Amino acid sequence: MIQIRNESKFFYLGLFDEFIILFTKYSAKKSMLSLADSNEPKYLIWSSSNSNKIKLHDLETKSECGEFQGAQAAGMATTWTHIRELGDTNMILSACYPNGSLDFANFEVFEISRGKLIPTFLFSKLDGVKGRGDLTYNKRRNFAALIPIQKNIAYHLFDCTTLKIICRSKWQKVHGDQIESFDLDSSGRRIATLIKEQFVRSRISITTASILPMSNSISHKELIRERIDVDGIHWLIAR
Amino acid sequence: MIYLAHDVNKLNVYDFEKMELILKEPLKLEQPGKCTRWIDCRYDGNLLASAGWDGTTKIYDHRVGNIIKVIEGKDYVYCVRWSLDGEYLATANADGNAYHTSFSTGKHIGFSSQPNLTPSSVCYA
Numbered sequence: 001m002i003q004i005r006n007e008s009k010f011f012y013l014g015l016f017d018e019f020i021i022l023f024t025k026y027s028a029k030k031s032m033l034s035l036a037d038s039n040e041p042k043y044l045i046w047s048s049s050n051s052n053k054i055k056l057h058d059l060e061t062k063s064e065c066g067e068f069q070g071a072q073a074a075g076m077a078t079t080w081t082h083i084r085e086l087g088d089t090n091m092i093l094s095a096c097y098p099n100g101s102l103d104f105a106n107f108e109v110f111e112i113s114r115g116k117l118i119p120t121f122l123f124s125k126l127d128g129v130k131g132r133g134d135l136t137y138n139k140r141r142n143f144a145a146l147i148p149i150q151k152n153i154a155y156h157l158f159d160c161t162t163l164k165i166i167c168r169s170k171w172q173k174v175h176g177d178q179i180e181s182f183d184l185d186s187s188g189r190r191i192a193t194l195i196k197e198q199f200v201r202s203r204i205s206i207t208t209a210s211i212l213p214m215s216n217s218i219s220h221k222e223l224i225r226e227r228i229d230v231d232g233i234h235w236l237i238a239r
Numbered sequence: 240m241i242y243l244a245h246d247v248n249k250l251n252v253y254d255f256e257k258m259e260l261i262l263k264e265p266l267k268l269e270q271p272g273k274c275t276r277w278i279d280c281r282y283d284g285n286l287l288a289s290a291g292w293d294g295t296t297k298i299y300d301h302r303v304g305n306i307i308k309v310i311e312g313k314d315y316v317y318c319v320r321w322s323l324d325g326e327y328l329a330t331a332n333a334d335g336n337a338y339h340t341s342f343s344t345g346k347h348i349g350f351s352s353q354p355n356l357t358p359s360s361v362c363y364a
Contacts, residue, residue, distance in 0.1 A: 039324035041363035044351055046329075046337035049317075049359035057351035059339060064351060085364045088323055092364055112364055139282075185255065186284065192241055192255075206241060208255075223258045235278045237242040237287075238255060 039088060043112065047081040052096050054083065058115060065115035070094035071108035073125040080132040082146075086160045087139035091120070093160070095146055097133030105129040105147045109163060121163040128152060134181045141188030143211070148179040154193065154220070155182055157211065167211075169218045174207050181236040184211070193220065194236040206236065242287060242301065244268065244278045250287070252301050262304050268297065281321045288328055290316035296330055298342070310345050312338075322363045331358035 043065070044057040052070035057063070070081060071094040079096040086093060086109075095107040109121035130150045137144045137160070145155040154175055157167035180196040188211065195205045207220040240261065241253040249265035268275045273293035280287050286307070287299045292315045298308040315333035321342075322329070328340045337358040339349035351358075 039322070041322045041324075041327060041329075041339075043364045044329055044337060044339045044349065044361070045364055046331055046351060046358040046361040048353070048356040051356070053353070053356055055337070055351055055353055055356070055358075057337070057339075057349070059349060062349055064353075067353060081359045083360045083362050085323075085362045090364065092362065190255075194243065206243065206253075224253065235242075235244045235275075237244075237278060237280045238240070 045083060045085070045092060047083040047094060049081060050079060050099075052079055052081045052094065054094060054110075054117060056112070056115060056117065068110070068117040071096045071106045071123075073104040073106040082133070082135040084135050084137050084144070086137060086144070087142060089142075089160075091160065092117070093135065093137070093144055093146075093158075095133065095135050097147075098129055099132070103127055103129055105133055105149075107135075107146060107158075109160070123147075123165075130178055134179075134183075136183045136191075138184040138186070138188035140186070141184075141211075143184065143188055145182060145184055145191060148182075150178065154179060154218075155191070167218070168216050169209075170216055172220050174205070174220050174222050176205070183236050183238040185238040190238065191218075192223075192236055192238040208238075240284070240301075242278060242280065244275050244289065250275075250278070250289070250299070250301070262301070264304070266299060266301065266304050276316060277318045279320050281325045282323060283325060286321075286325075288319045288321060290319040290330060292316070296328060296340070298328075308342070308345050310340055317358065318360050320362050327363065329361040329363055331361040333357060337361050 047054050047070050054068045054070045056065035082095040084093045090112045097105045106125045107123045110117040111120045128149045135146045142160045144158045147156045154169040154171050159166045176195045176197045178196045179193050181194040184191050192208045205225040206223050209218045209220040243251045251265050252261045268289050275289050277290040287301050289297050294312040296310040296319050313334050316330050318331040320329045330338045336350045336352045338347045340347050
């Protein structure tokens with residue numbers, strides 16, 4: 001009997017620990033959701049080409065909130081810029097990619113507070129990046145994937161809850177010369193990449209892989225190889 | 240599903256599991272000679288918006304392959320993004336404005352601009 005009592009005591013203690021962990025996670029998430037009362041947008045946000053200035057426009061008051069500096073790479077001006085809301089949190093992610101002969105990329109996370117952008121995470125500038133890059137985000141898992149580094153890293157997987165890079169997926173043979181675009185599917189458990197082959201002018205391919213957050217060796221499988229005119233812009237969306 | 244937008248103004252929609260084309264004929268995105276700059280899918284996955292260099296933002300129901308709405312503009316549209324509630328569209332335009340547009344009416348209901356800056360990417364929060 002005593003032994004049984006002890007076991008049930010441990011069982012209840014285990015439940016209590018589980019509750020504490022769940023409560024901590026819930027509290028952390030709740031603090032990020034000050035904009036989550038409704039999904040109706042409160043701000044229109046845009047980033048400029050080249051200098052990556054970010055403008056915040058309050059949709060309720062129909063007024064401009066100010067101009068802020070988005071992600072930069074060593075102050076370089078000629079960039080493609082991307083901006084993305086992080087689900088229904090009050091956070092946004094700003095990324096810059098090279099334009100022309102430059103080969104750098106960077107990203108930064110901002111919190112929106114009373115019409116201002118407050119930097120909360122700054123990545124370090126990365127070299128060896130080709131193309132205009134891409135930025136994909138999955139609301140369900142609160143992950144973003146971004147910044148491919150040619151022949152080295154297919155994409156960086158960023159946990160937007162902990163603000164940490166949780167995976168640097170290795171570039172594989174199937175990724176060819178350039179990753180043109182990528183997207184996480186709606187479950188956030190798979191990622192598709194669009195490959196553009198620079199020296200074979202008429203071929204693109206799509207690969208897919210299951211996301212393994214703590215592993216850098218994610219195996220991509222080629223799904224489609226198509227012969228099309230690859231000049232210009234292509235976008236991929238997985239849902 | 241996987242959507243693949245081509246610069247040559249076509250959109251192929253594939254079944255992610257079978258990797259087969261869902262629409263036998265690619266969806267035509269823009270006018271000939273004017274490329275598609277951006278596509279975005281609404282959070283429920285049912286509607287797709289494309290931003291084009293013909294100055295329009297087009298909304299498609301990819302399941303039937305139809306354009307259901309065209310939002311006219313003056314200049315190139317660089318980027319389009321749905322709001323989380325699926326009621327609005329934000330666009331970055333080469334005329335120097337980022338527009339806040341109602342999906343139901345297809346009309347611009349607000350805009351943001353800054354002299355000497357051109358919007359390149361846009362989102363809601």
